Amino acid sequence: MNPHLARLHRLAQQPSRRIIGLMSGTSLDGLDVALCRLHGHGAGTRLELEQFATVPYPDDVRRRIREVFAREQVSLEYLTLLNPWLGSLHATMITQCLKQWQVTASDVDLVASHGQTVYHAPAHQHQHPDFAGLNATLQLGDGDHVAVGTGIITLSDFRQKHIAGGGEGAPLAAYGDYLLLSSPHEERLLLNLGGIANFTYLPRTGQDASTAFSTDTGPGNTLLDATVRQHRPRLAYDEDGRLALAGQVHEGLLRELLAHPFFAAPLPKTTGPELFGPAYLQQAQARSHTTQLGLEDTLATLTELSAVGVARAARQVFGAQPALTVYASGGGAHNPALQAALRRQLPACTFATTEALGVLPDAKEAILFALLANEAVAGQPVSIGAGRQRVPAVSMGKISFPG
Ligand SMILES: Nc1ncnc2c1ncn2[C@@H]1O[C@H](COP(=O)(O)OP(=O)(O)OP(=O)(O)O)[C@@H](O)[C@H]1O
Numbered sequence: 001m002n003p004h005l006a007r008l009h010r011l012a013q014q015p016s017r018r019i020i021g022l023m024s025g026t027s028l029d030g031l032d033v034a035l036c037r038l039h040g041h042g043a044g045t046r047l048e049l050e051q052f053a054t055v056p057y058p059d060d061v062r063r064r065i066r067e068v069f070a071r072e073q074v075s076l077e078y079l080t081l082l083n084p085w086l087g088s089l090h091a092t093m094i095t096q097c098l099k100q101w102q103v104t105a106s107d108v109d110l111v112a113s114h115g116q117t118v119y120h121a122p123a124h125q126h127q128h129p130d131f132a133g134l135n136a137t138l139q140l141g142d143g144d145h146v147a148v149g150t151g152i153i154t155l156s157d158f159r160q161k162h163i164a165g166g167g168e169g170a171p172l173a174a175y176g177d178y179l180l181l182s183s184p185h186e187e188r189l190l191l192n193l194g195g196i197a198n199f200t201y202l203p204r205t206g207q208d209a210s211t212a213f214s215t216d217t218g219p220g221n222t223l224l225d226a227t228v229r230q231h232r233p234r235l236a237y238d239e240d241g242r243l244a245l246a247g248q249v250h251e252g253l254l255r256e257l258l259a260h261p262f263f264a265a266p267l268p269k270t271t272g273p274e275l276f277g278p279a280y281l282q283q284a285q286a287r288s289h290t291t292q293l294g295l296e297d298t299l300a301t302l303t304e305l306s307a308v309g310v311a312r313a314a315r316q317v318f319g320a321q322p323a324l325t326v327y328a329s330g331g332g333a334h335n336p337a338l339q340a341a342l343r344r345q346l347p348a349c350t351f352a353t354t355e356a357l358g359v360l361p362d363a364k365e366a367i368l369f370a371l372l373a374n375e376a377v378a379g380q381p382v383s384i385g386a387g388r389q390r391v392p393a394v395s396m397g398k399i400s401f402p403g
């Protein structure tokens with residue numbers, strides 16, 4: 001038997017596994033690396049976060065990813081080169097983290113690598129006549145390169161199975177949230193405020209699990225970051241929402257932004273910067289005659305847009321006045337302007353971060369992939385929503401051996 005297969009077989013039978021979860025999201029701020037100890041699997045999973053770091057992407061890495069990121073047309077040669085290059089880069093970043101944490105690679109059982117989403121094309125968003133109705137998504141950072149570069153068995157490319165099973169390839173958060181954060185005492189809304197905002201609805205454990213699901217709600221930080229970069233090229237984002245807090249929401253621009261059919265579409269749904277990019281903003285500005293609106297007012301309006309997107313989706317699930325505890329995570333949880341807008345839009349909700357549930361908000365997405373890898377190796381196809389349409393019951397992740 002291939003010794004790696006024998007190792008996997010042993011790993012699957014162990015009471016616990018040490019797994020590195022990786023995520024590099026749409027904000028392109030860096031690679032999130034979460035070293036986790038996972039005990040058990042399925043509903044009995046217990047997770048300890050041993051170490052966490054975000055390894056920042058140098059400007060040159062960001063520049064290379066942006067050559068293809070969310071673009072309809074790119075150089076095929078460039079794309080081909082970027083795939084193994086990113087896999088090797090991620091392997092180097094993991095190795096650096098392990099060195100810093102004084103952990104040897106042989107003491108880690110698995111790497112769970114999300115890769116870098118460069119294009120997300122759910123059927124409702126792409127207009128390609130040759131592929132009507134087809135959901136597709138593309139993550140770069142080849143898993144074989146991660147495995148060989150680290151010496152650790154790697155699972156990668158998690159989203160394809162979700163699509164093959166009838167989903168849109170995202171959000172996958174519901175699976176991890178369900179395994180880790182369901183409570184017998186309260187229904188929960190877990191709100192991730194990354195480049196794109198999404199939430200997971202979790203009914204109380206013991207209630208009908210088939211109502212659990214996650215959905216994107218629209219832009220989180222992506223339009224805010226792009227607008228800040230355009231006006232202040234030296235800034236990566238609006239730190240602590242200071243610029244947005246100094247501005248006023250422009251109702252006309254907000255109305256035009258919200259006129260996009262995405263906001264009225266049924267849940268669950270997914271999206272990305274392919275839709276919520278500069279062209280979307282420019283068109284809404286032209287229609288509302290706000291091309292000259294100042295930076296602060298534009299950011300205040302875009303912040304409100306992110307909050308309204310969340311609130312509209314929440315109302316689709318819970319009715320006119322949702323009254324729940326919302327547990328936020330992701331970079332937007334650090335943005336006071338966005339937090340204030342969410343409180344305005346969802347006045348009956350109580351807001352906390354996932355820290356209150358023992359999950360570091362910045363690490364939550366990287367942890368998700370460690371959970372999915374744990375299920376793929378030691379568990380069952382994760383079944384929430386009883387295989388409901390767009391929430392398929394599948395094992396996710398492709399396995400790469402290091403040799
Ligand atoms: N102190 C802060 N003030 C305002 N915004 C912040 C702050 N800290 C982080 N952010 C925002 O969070 C973003 C990074 O968020 P995060 O790391 O969750 O994104 P991501 O994982 O790339 O996104 P996605 O979940 O869409 O893949 C930054 O680009 C910025 O917009």
Ligand SMILES: CC(=O)N[C@H]1[C@@H]2OC[C@@H](O2)[C@@H](O)[C@@H]1O[C@H](C)C(=O)O
Binds near residue numbers: 117120169194195196
């Ligand atoms: C295609 C893709 O990479 N989508 C990401 C992105 O970032 C946030 C939101 O859009 C979410 O749908 C998803 O990531 C998280 C980890 C998810 O799948 O749950």
